[in-house]
Amino acid sequence: MPGGDQEPGRYYVGVDVGTGSVRAALVDQRGTLLAFADQAINKWEPQFNHHEQSSEDIWAACCIVTKKVVQGINLNQIRGLGFDATCSLVVLDKQFRPLPVNHEGDSHRNIIMWLDHRAVSQVHRINNTKHSVLQYVGGVMSVEMQAPKLLWLKENLRETCWDKAGHFFDLPDFLSWKATGVTARSLCSLVCKWTYSAEKGWDDSFWKMIGLEDFVSDNYSKIGNQVLPPGASLGNGLTPEAARDLGLPAGIAVSASLIDAHAGGLGVIGTDVRGHGLACEGQPVTSRLAVICGTSSCHMGISKDPIFVPGVWGPYFSAMVPGFWLNEGGQSVTGKLIDHMVQGHAAFPELQAKATARCQSIYAYLNSHLDLIKKAQPVGFLTVDLHVWPDFHGNRSPLADLTLKGMVTGLKLSQDLDDLAILYLATVQAIAFGTRFIIEAMEAAGHSISTLFLCGGLSKNPLFVQMHADITGGHGKNEQSWESCVSQTRG
Template sequence: MSRYYVAVDVGTASVRAALVTPDGQVKHTAEEPVVIWEPRAEHYEQSSADIWSKCCRAVKRVTQDIDVTCVRGLGFDATCSLVALDRHFQPVAVNHTGVRERNVVMWMDHRAAEQAARITHTKHRVLQGVGGVMSPEMQPPKLLWLKENLQETCWKDAAHFFDLPDFLSWKATGSLCRSLCTLVCKWTYSPSEGWDDTFWSAIGLEDLMENSYCKIGEQTCIPGTPVGQGLTAEAAADLGLRPGTAVAASLIDAHAGGLGVIGADVRGHQLPCEEQPVTSRLAVICGTSSCHMAVSTQPLFVPGVWGPYLSAMLPGLWLNEGGQSATGRLHSRMQVKVIFPGKIKVCFRKGPTGYLRQDPSDEAKRIKDNPNLQDKSAPQREDKVKENARSVVFMRGGDVSDRKEVLGEYVLQFGKYKDKSFRWLLENDVGYTIFLTKKVEEEEERAGQFKPEGPKKDSLLSFLEYSRSFQEIEDLLNYLTGRSVAPPVRNEDDNLVGFGINAEKTWRDVWESRADGYAAFILQKQCVTGSKMFRLQQYLTQKKSQLQSVSAEHASTGLTASASHPPEMEDDEELERMMLSISPPKVQGQLKVEEGEELGRMMLPTFSSKIPDQLSENHIHIHTCSIKLHSFP
C-alpha cells in the first residue's frame, strides 16, 4: 500500500498543503487565502478560526483522490503570530473594537514597538540570545502591549497564548505541549534552564508565571516529534483524515524552510558541500520576509543577530538567524506596481477567429465530472468572501480600492465550481457564465425577482456584476440574443415591460399607473445589470427624478398640483375649447371614440404643469385620427 505524508504551511497571506511521498515527491498541492485585517497603522490581525478552516480545506483538496488510510503523518509550520484564547479555548479579541474573531496578532504587527524598546532598555541577560535587542515581532512585547492596552477586554479573559504553529498542533491533537522552535526563538525560553522568572518580573508580566507558566507553556517538545495521541476525532473529521494519525511538533515557517535546505540530501550533484556537515551550510529563506540561517555545535553570540537558539531547528545544535522583515512583500509590490503595472488580466479562452469559447476547459471538466473535486462546505457570507479577496489583492500588491480587481478574487459560493474565483470561472467556463446570466434574467423577469437567498444569492449577483463588466461578455450576450431582440421603438416610453404580469404594458403605463405600487416595487429591487427589469428601473428612476425636480420648481412658484391627479377644471375646459375648434362649427358636439382607444390618455394628461394656450397642428393631428366628431341634429 502507498504511504503519504501531509505538510501544511501557513504563511502570511495563505495556507498551502502538500501531499508528499516518503522519498520526498510532491504529489498534490493546494492553496487557500487567509484574511488579514489592518484596523490601523502597524496593526495586523487574523482569525485563528479562519486559519484552521483554510488548513482543513487545503488538506481535503490534496487528499481527495487517495485512500486517507495511506496518510501516515501530518505536520504544520506557520508564521510566529500570537493567538489568544480564553479558558474555554474560544477566541479573545486583540483589538480595541472588541471583535473576538480577530484574535491573532500577526508576526508583522509592530504595535508593540514602544514596549520592545522598554524591554531592550532593561538589558536583561536573556536578551543575549536575541542579539541584545528585543524585536516588536517577538511575543513578550506583544503580550505587554495587550496587558497595558486591553486589560479589560483581552488580558483578563485570556487563559492561553499560543504561537500560531503551536495553536495548530493543539487544534489537531488537543495537546498543550509547545515546540522548542517557537518558545526558544520568540518567547526567550531556554531548553536547559526553562523560563526565567526575573525576566518576566522585570518587564511587568509576572502574572504569566502563575501555575507554572500554564498560559504560555508548561510542556515542551523537540520539533518533529509526535504530539499527543495524534489527531483527535474532531480534528480528523475537520481535516478529512483518520483519528490517531500522527502529528509532528510544529516549526516556524522560515525554520521549516531552513531545515529543508540544511538537511537536504545533495549527494550526486557534485556540490562543494556534498561531503561537508550540516554546520557548513547557510540557508536563505525568502517569503514575505528574508531569513538567513545557520547551525553550529557551539553557541555563537553576535550583536544584532538572533540566537544562538539551542535545539530550535535541529536537536543539540545552536541556530543563528538574521535577515530583513517584509522584503518579500516589498518585492511583490514592486513586481505588480512597477515591473508589471496594472491589474491581473482575465485570459479568456478564444477560438481560431477570436470568438469566446463557451465549452469548459479541461480543468473545469474534471471538476464538473467528479463530485469529489467539488466543494461541499457551507457557503460563506459576502463580507467574509470580500475580506478574503481583499487579502489576496493586498498581499500581491494590488489596489484594494478597485472593486473590479477585488471582485475577481471573490470565490463562488454555489454550484459545482464553488470555491473557485470569479476570475477563474471566466477563464475556464464562459458557457456557465452565460447560463447563469440567462437563468437569473428569466427567473427575475418571470416573478419580478429570483429565488436564491442568502450567501448564494449575494455571490451570484456579485459574479454577474463582475462578468458583465467585461465588454467581451456583453458582446457575446448581445450576439446570442440578437435574433430575439424586439424591434426598436421611436420613444423609450413605448418600450414593453416584457416580464411578469405587466409584460404587455409599456414603460409609460407603469409610470402613469404608479399609484398601484408596481413602480415602487421595481424601484426597490436589486436587479441584474442589463436585464429588462434593470432597464425599466433606470427609466423609472429617471422619471422619479424629473418629477421631483418639477415638484420643487412648482413649490417655489406656488404651483403644488400633484402629478398623479387630473388637471384642474380650467385645464379641461381649455382642452375642450381647443378640440371643438377643429370640429364643424356647431355649438354642441359629441365625441365618439373608436374601439380600443383610450380617450382619457389624450384628454387627461398626467403632468402637473399648465396646458399651453394653443396646441400645435402636429399635436392635434396625432390624436384626431382616432376621433369622429358628430353634430347633434
Template sequence: MHSERQTSVKYYVGIDVGSASVRAALVDEFGTVVMHAEQPIQIWEPQPDHYEQSSADIWAACCAVTKKVICDVDASQIRGIGFDATCSLVVVDKQFQPLAVNSQGQNNRNVIMWMDHRAVSQVDRINVTQHRILSYVGGVMSVEMQPPKLLWIKENLQESCWEKAGYFFDLPDFLSWKATGVTARQQVLSQQRTDQCIELWQLLNRSLCTLVCKWTYSSDGGWDDSFWKVIGLEDLVKDKYEKIGNHVLSPGEPVGKGLTPEAAKELGLPEGIAVAASLIDAHAGGLGVIGADVRGHNLPCENQPITSRVALICGTSSCHMGISETPIFVPGVWGPYFSAMVPGLWLNEGGQSATGKLVVGLTLSRGLDELALIYLATIQAIALGTRHILEAMEAAGHHINTLFLCGGLSKNPLFVQMHADITGKPVVLSKEVESVLVGAAILGACASGDFASIQEAMAKMGKIGRVVRPNHEHKRFYDKKYEVFLKLVEHQREYRSIMKS
C-alpha cells in the same frame, strides 16, 4: 505494477499557514509534492498597525485544504501531519474559546498577527531593561515577538482579555494543539490531581522552535523568572507559566496521542495518525532544503558538515538560516537558538524584512531602460544585503560555503544568479519549490516514526533541483558595489539618527 507501487507508498500532510492564506500539500516519502491546495484567510485592520485574524477561520481553512489534497489517496497510507505558521499570537479563555484581542470585544478576532505593531512602546521599555536574555535576539527584541504583545494586552485589555485568558499560543502551537488537544469538557474532568491532569498538562505542549525564537524560552534553562518580572508580567511566573507553556517538545516530536477523533473528522484524516511538534513558517522552509543529499553535484558542502550551509527563504521578506554546533552570537542577528530548527544544532536567523530599500542612482527618466535598471538595482541590493548578513555571521564564527534557496523569489533566475555572483557562493535550488510545505511534511514524517530522526527525513525528502554557480568574471565589479553598499548602510544609520533627534 504502477498501482502496486503506489499502494505501498507512504504519505505525509504538510500544512502551512501564511499571512493571507493556508496551504496544504500531500508529500510522499521521497519528498515529492503529490497534491497542493490553497485557501485565503481573513485579515482585519481595525486601526493603523493593528492586524488581527480568527483562529476559527484559520482552522476551517486548514480543514478545507487538507480534504482537497488527500481526496485521491487511500487514507491508510497517510502516516503523519505537520504544521507550520506565522508567529502570530492566539488567545483563548479557560474553556479554550476565542477571546477578543481588541477593544471592540469581537471574540472571533482572537489573533494578533506577527506583523502587528501595536506594542511599539512596550517593546521600547523591554529593550531599555537590557536584560541578559536579549543577547539571544541580537541584543534588541522585535515588536513582532510575543512578550511586548502580552504586555500590551495586560496594559490595554486588562479586564476583557488579560484576566479572562486561559492560554496564549503561538499560532503553530495552536494548530498542533487543535489537532491533538483536550476539549473544555475533558479539562473539567481533569481538575483533580490524577493521571488525567498530567495528560492535560502534556497536551498543552509548545514547540521549542516558537518558544525559543519568539518568547525568550531558553533550551537549557527554561523560562527566566527575572525577565518576566522586570517587564511587568510577573503574573506568568506565579501561575508557573501554565498560560504560555511548561511542556516543550523539539520540532518533529510526536504530540500527545496523535489526531483526536474530532480533529480527524474535521480534517478528513484517520484518527490517531502522528501529529508533529510544529515550526515557524520560515524555519519549515529551512528544514525543507538545508539537509538535502548533495552527493555527486561537486559542491563545496558535499564533504562538509551541514553547518557549512545557509538556507535562504525568499518571499515578501527574506530569512537567512545558519546552523552551528556551538552557540554563536552575531550582532544584529537573532539567536543563537538551540534546536529551534534542526534538533541538536544552534540556529542563527538573519533577515531582510523589506527587501530592496537601498536603491541609489535614480534618474528622472521614465523609459523602459531606466525601469530595467531600477529592477536590476533592487535585486542587486537584496543580494548585497545577503552578503552583508553572511559576512557578519562568518565574522562571528560561522563557516559558510553554500546557499540553499527556496520560496517564491527562488523562481526568479536573475535573483538567483545575482545571489551567486555577489556572495561568490554556489546556490542550490530545491527540486520542490514548495519547500515550506515539504518542511512541514518532514515534521509529520519524523513524528510517524518512519524516519529515525529529523536529519534522516531531511536528507531523504529534501531533493536538489538546479545548482547555480557564481560567475567570477565580474567579481571585482561586485566587490566595488559592495563597498558602496556598506557606505550606504552607514549613511542610512546616520540619517535615521538625525531624524530621530
C-alpha cells in the same frame, strides 16, 4: 497508485501556514511530493503597523487544503500529520474561544501577526532592562517577538482581552493543539520567540522585570509549561473533532510543530548535493545557509557551538536541527516589499495588462522586459544610478533597528514600464545586498558559509536567485566559492 512499489504506500500530510496562504502537501514514505494545494488567508490592518488574522479562518483554510491533497487515496494509509506556521500570537480565553486583539473588540481577529509593530514602546522598555535572556536574541529583542506583544495586550486591552485570556499560543502550537487537544508547546517556537531556554527553561526574573509576573505566578500555564521537541508525537493523535474537520481518520499521529522558516530551513539545509560541484560538497552542514524567502526572508545558519552574532537572532539550541545551535538573520519584508514597489508604480496597470496578454506572471514579464532593455550589458548595470534602501519595515538583521525606513535615490520624472522594471530590479538587488550584510555579520562572529539554499515563493523568481548569487558571491572571497541553490520545499 501513488507511493507504491510492492509495499503499500504510507502517506504523510504537511501543512504550511505562511503569511498570505496555507499550503498542504501529501508525500509518501520517501518524501516524494504526490499532491499540493493552497488557499489564501485573510489579513486585516485596522491601523498602520497593526496586522491581524483569525485563527478560525486559518484553521478553515488548513481543512480545505488537507481535504484536497488526500482526495482519492486510501485514508487508512496516512501515518502522520504535521504543521508549520508563521510565529504570530494567537489569543484564546479559558474555554479556548477567540479573544479580540484590537480596540474594536472583534474577537474573530484574535491573532497579532508576526509583522505587527504596535508594541514599539513595550520593546524599548524590554531592551532597556538589558536582561541576560536578550543575549539569545542577538542582543536586542525584536518588536516582532511575543513578549512585547503580550505586554501591549496587558497595557492596552486589559478588560477585553488580557483578563479573560486563558491561552497564548504561537500559531504553530495553536494548530497542533487544535488537531490534538494537547497544549504542549514546541521547543522551536518557545526558544525562538518567547525567551525559553532549551537548557534552563523559563527565566522568572525576566517576566517579573518586564511587568508580566502573572505568567510566573501561575507556573506559565498560559504560555506553556510542557515543551516538546519539534516532531515529537502529541497525545493520542488527531481528535475525532479535528479528524472530521480535516477529512482524515481520528488517531493519526500529529507532531509538535515548527515555525515556517524553520521547517523550510530543515527541508533544504541537509540537501544531498553530490555531483553538482557545489562548494559545500564534502563540507560540514555548518557551511550552508538556508534562506527562506516569502513575505519576509529568514537566514538560517547552524553551528556545533553557540555563536553570538549582534543583531542576528539566537543562538537557539536544537530549535531547527536537533543538537545544533541556530542563528536566524532576517529581513522583515522582501516579497512584500517587491509586491509593494511594483503594485504602487504608475505603470502597474500597463504591466498587468501586458503580462495577462502573454499569459505570464507579472514577474516573468518584468524579467523578460529587463532582458530586452539591458541590450548588451549585464542586467545588473541597469541600476547604476537608481538605488533602494530596503528597510521599509525597519531592519530585522543585522542592524536590529525597527525605526529604519526605506529610501529610493535616482528617481526621474518618467514613470513608464522601463522605469518600473528598473525599480523592481533595484529592489531585488537591495534585498540581496541585505542578505550579504547579514552573512558578513554572521561570518565576522564565527560562521563560515559557502553555499546558500533558497526556498519559498521568491525562489521561483530566477532574477531573485541570480541577484543573490551575484551579490553574495563577491563577498570578500574567491568569486568561484559562492553559490546559490534553489530547493522548493515550500510555496
